[in-house]
Amino acid sequence: MKLVVQVKLVPEAGQAAALLATLRTVNEAANQVSAVAFEQGVPREYELRKHTYAQLRARGLGAQAAQHTIKKVRDAYTTLKANIKAGNLGKPGSKRRRKAESKPITFRPEAAHAYDDRCLSWQWDAQTVSIWTTAGRVRGVRFFCSTDGLTMLREHRQGESDLVERDGVFYLLATCEVPEGKQYEPESFIGVDLGIVNIATTSTGYRAAGRGLNRYRARQQKLRAKLQKKQTQSAKRRLKARARKEARHVKNANHVIAKRIVTEAERTSAGIALEDLTGIRQRVRLRKPQRVTLHSWAFAQLGEFIAYKARRSGVPVVHVDPAYTSQTCSACGHLDKRNRVDQALFTCRNCGVVAHADRNASHNIRQRGTAVWNAGRESRVPATP
Template sequence: MKLVVQVKLLPSPGQASALEAPLRACNRAAAYASQVAFAKELKDRNGLQREVYTDLKATFGLSAQPVVRVVKKVVDAYAVLKANLQAGNLGPPTAKRYRKAVGTPIAFRPEAAQPFDDRCLSWQYDARTVSIWTIDGRMKGIRFACSPDQLKTLVAHRKGERDLVRRGGTWFLIATCDIPDPEVYEPTDWIGVDRGIVNLATTSDGTNHQGRRLSRYRRWQARKRAELQARQTRSATRRLARRAQLRQFCLGLPRELEEAAIVDGCGHWRVYWNIVLPMSRPILSALAILFFLANWNAFVWPLVATNDQSLTVVQLGIASFQTQYGSNWNYILAAATVAALPMLVLFFVFQRQIVESIKTSGLK
């Protein structure tokens, strides 16, 4: 089992400057190697290393082993990019992100993490110091800090590369530890709890406790969602988005308030009426406004459903000012202004609720 241990380096100002130089040099070398790999389509480690090995040593002042680490970092980056493309994580080939990813070489930040192996970095556990390769030679005596458990894990199980990372002006070393898998045993007298995703509670004998009411509600939600998705209309898409927005808002409500009310003796209905509903006023107000706007601006349904001129809505009235022989633009613009007034009034009256609901639900 792989486990990552992060330790904090405590370099002096002079040591910090010496650490920054090789980090930036390695990332400049990685950017150069990435451009060569992209231009010559060299994605294998041996081929790219033969192509750039001499240039990286001469141009960027790197020794042999850091050059090997830089080449491996570039090859790994292109391997990850290829996997993301194949998995569709960047969209279809026609997507802008996809075309940008395949059309430009991979770039490396000046302070991106740099991997080191045992020939570039060594540990002195008793003194809690490390020795790291730099452009000016080996730098020894860099102190590090970690918990006793982390130190014990490093001593017993450290294996593989270490990454030198600078984050927010602080230096870290991230080491990989290969820990033996724990012994498999049959658990007894325990309950595993899944908070509302699939099962609420499942005991070790396989008994599932989630309640008929919850199962029925989940099936109803899945059926409604499938019905809306099958319609493939703008109205159905809008309703799906509103349902998702309302659900996201409700998931963000503090569970502690509900639990405190239950402890005080409130039932489910009182928790909903006195806690959940008052806290949901912003999202309910915003959804009510959005539904009003959608119906206020509706054109096709009133055109199909009404034949009586006395029942004509304002959008149909605006359309009636346009004929095949001409348009009464003064009437059209005046009617459009009148039609926009209720929406403007609603926004200015309820703008606080709209902003609050969007901010809390995470809608982008």
């Protein structure tokens, strides 16, 4: 499976200037290629190369840089077409869709640029890279990353690396092909109930409370409101920086939670049962004050983190239908809307079981996960001749 390691570059002044000039040059060239592609009706990559390759070489781009620039443009139009087909840009004739279809795709001056092994080489012992720029090959550019990241780069780096610039700092995003762990036969399953008040509650007793994260988000929301009222360029820059900071904070929290759940499953030779929450934002109807909380809830990211960490460790993962898991008694199976007394309390109207509502839901998810796994295992058994 593919994982990305982020490496921070620490170039000298001259090296930084060369990297920045390179990014701006290749993105200006990408805009030129995009205009040609739009005029030509977005031809295939090979045909687009015939129209633009010579011009890119004349601008001073190397052979590989020109190829990557053309491929980046063609991939961008492929993504646009897929979004239109999926309805992500609205219905035919909508303002957003007309705007996207009526002009060429443009690239920011600092947009990422891909490098392969012909124009980027790594020196592991010295922790430096040699990288192509429009000013020539720049050697000895220092980089820093975590110890685990460096080990992963040494052992599993494969494919392209993207050069990006954020707030004057350069990064390389390196792709690593990491082998998946051998999946074992689970002895049981751990049900994971995802929520807002409690980010994750497992059937084994672990509960990741969302109180601190929700407070952090509420504070960030107030700060955003103050900055948005100013309507200045400085305020807009601060808003972008705060948005990235909040995303990093939430991402780190999700990584910690996912790692704990997967580690517990691996230690006990158990599988993980997750809720299939696809389309929940479209299905759920909430009052306006609650919509911000729901739409800023990173449940999809947490689910992805659990899934990829589980694949790497060989932990089986199944997704189950979450319908009525919070209203069904995990002890007797009685379903009643009144069983859910409030957010935290569950009281069965049939057998009288009293439990934490999220814990009860996690047990229901665990039972459904076991049923889904057994059904899949039975379907894989060959028919008796």
